[in-house]
Amino acid sequence: MDKILLEVIQPTQTEISLECDHVIVPGVDGDFGVDFNHTSFVTLIRPGILRVYQGENLVEYAIHEGFVTVEDNKIVIICETIESVKNLDVARAKSAKERAEKRLKSSSEKIDYRRAEASLKRAIARLAICK
Amino acid sequence: MANIKEIKTRIESVINTRQITNAMKMVSASKLRKAQKNIVQARPYANRLNEMIEMIKLKNTTTTHPLLAEVKKSGEEVVVVVTSDRGLCGAFNAHIIRTTNEYLTEHPHAKLICVGKKGCDYFKNHSDKIIGKYVDFFNEMNFGVSKEIASKVTELYLNEKYSKIVVIYNEFKSIIQQNIIAKQILPIIPQKSKNLSLIDFIYEPNEDIIIENLGKKYVNVSIWRILLESSAAEQGARMTAMESATENATELIHTLKLTYNRARQAAITKEIIEIASGANAIK
CATH class of the missing domain: 3.40.1380.10 (ATP synthase, F1 complex, gamma subunit)
Known part of the structure; x- marks a missing residue:
């Protein structure tokens, strides 16, 4: 089967570039899969799990926010942070989740709800791939 | 002529400064690479x-x-x-x-x-x-x-x-x-x-x-x-x-050393004259 090329570009780290058969991306309007000959397409990413299938092999990344463009069998993901299961700090993600939940439950006016919500979503995405 | 001891202290302090500026240069170089x-x-x-x-x-x-x-x-x-x-x-x-x-x-x-x-x-x-x-x-x-x-x-x-x-x-x-x-x-x-x-x-x-x-x-x-x-x-x-500061310090040390040696020689000459004239007076 023909391969598609996945590129992940980040501002502070070297880019990831790999060939794969099938990718599932968490888009703002829902997860979507990309196969060979997908139509040209731009969308935003919501915090979630990026699944990359290379034959039988599945690699998962926790991704937070960014863009994805699909053109000419090349998927380019532009994001600020992406973490593979290997580099993930489970304890930190757990404590971040607890902290965010606590913040969302309390009703003080000082709290930036959007930020707390975003960090909760990030923590959930991180924890999901650890299981 | 300046006091020999004064010049010596001055040389030491300039040497210290040169060491610092040199170190700062090195630190900057490594930070530059990172940037x-x-x-x-x-x-x-x-x-x-x-x-x-x-x-x-x-x-x-x-x-x-x-x-x-x-x-x-x-x-x-x-x-x-x-x-x-x-x-x-x-x-x-x-x-x-x-x-x-x-x-x-x-x-x-x-x-x-x-x-x-x-x-x-x-x-x-x-x-x-x-x-x-x-x-x-x-x-x-x-x-x-x-x-x-x-x-x-x-x-x-x-x-x-x-x-x-x-x-x-x-x-x-x-x-x-x-x-x-x-x-x-x-x-x-x-x-x-x-x-x-x-x-x-x-x-x-x-x-x-x-x-x-x-x-x-x-x-x-x-x-x-x-x-x-x-x-x-x-x-x-x-x-x-920092590089030019280090260079300047080196130059300064050089001049100070010259002055120091001159002062030292003058002091020695003075002492010899004193001894010689003292010996002459005894004769």
Whole structure:
């Protein structure tokens, strides 16, 4: 089967570039899969799990926010942070989740709800791939 | 003739100073390497965003999104002044401050956002102009700070009466040369990229949301690049300044040593004359 090329570009780290058969991306309007000959397409990413299938092999990344463009069998993901299961700090993600939940439950006016919500979503995405 | 002991102490203190300036030079050199590495790493990300913005702009010439608007709306400007946190880097900060002052004379109503301690200290007396301060982060550069600055300027631009955001910073040209650049970051003017492919994309959820997010990310990465450039330029300037300081110290030590030897010889000669004339008197 023909391969598609996945590129992940980040501002502070070297880019990831790999060939794969099938990718599932968490888009703002829902997860979507990309196969060979997908139509040209731009969308935003919501915090979630990026699944990359290379034959039988599945690699998962926790991704937070960014863009994805699909053109000419090349998927380019532009994001600020992406973490593979290997580099993930489970304890930190757990404590971040607890902290965010606590913040969302309390009703003080000082709290930036959007930020707390975003960090909760990030923590959930991180924890999901650890299981 | 100066006191021999005085000269000796002076030589010792200059030697100490030379050691310090030399060490500072080494530290700057290693920090410079780090900054340069960061610049290289940020490049693909920035280029890709630039391409996308340019593509969207070329295709939607009618776009009215304020982040991309070419039409100037009326209003004041915001100047972001990027200086360093620490001194001892030659004319690095002085040049920036002079350019900013010139800019302020041309645009008397412009407001200031100071990045770096030196700029904050200088413009302390213009507190009515300062609307933002970011200090003490050049030691540990991270994307978070640039995001903070970027979201602040984007918010100022979108929600308030400011018409334009300009950043004045030192561009890293080479170790011995820094260029001062006043760059407009909002409204966004994408750079021309060479091989641009015009593909009809499907935008999801819709174009405006994509433009807005892309624009914000573009501002983020522009500021990040500027901070990296500025920090590389700062380290370069410090390196050059410290190198010439070390050279000057070496020269000074040389002259002081000459004076010291002359004084020592004079003292010896004087003593010999005294002894000789004493011996003569006894005869």
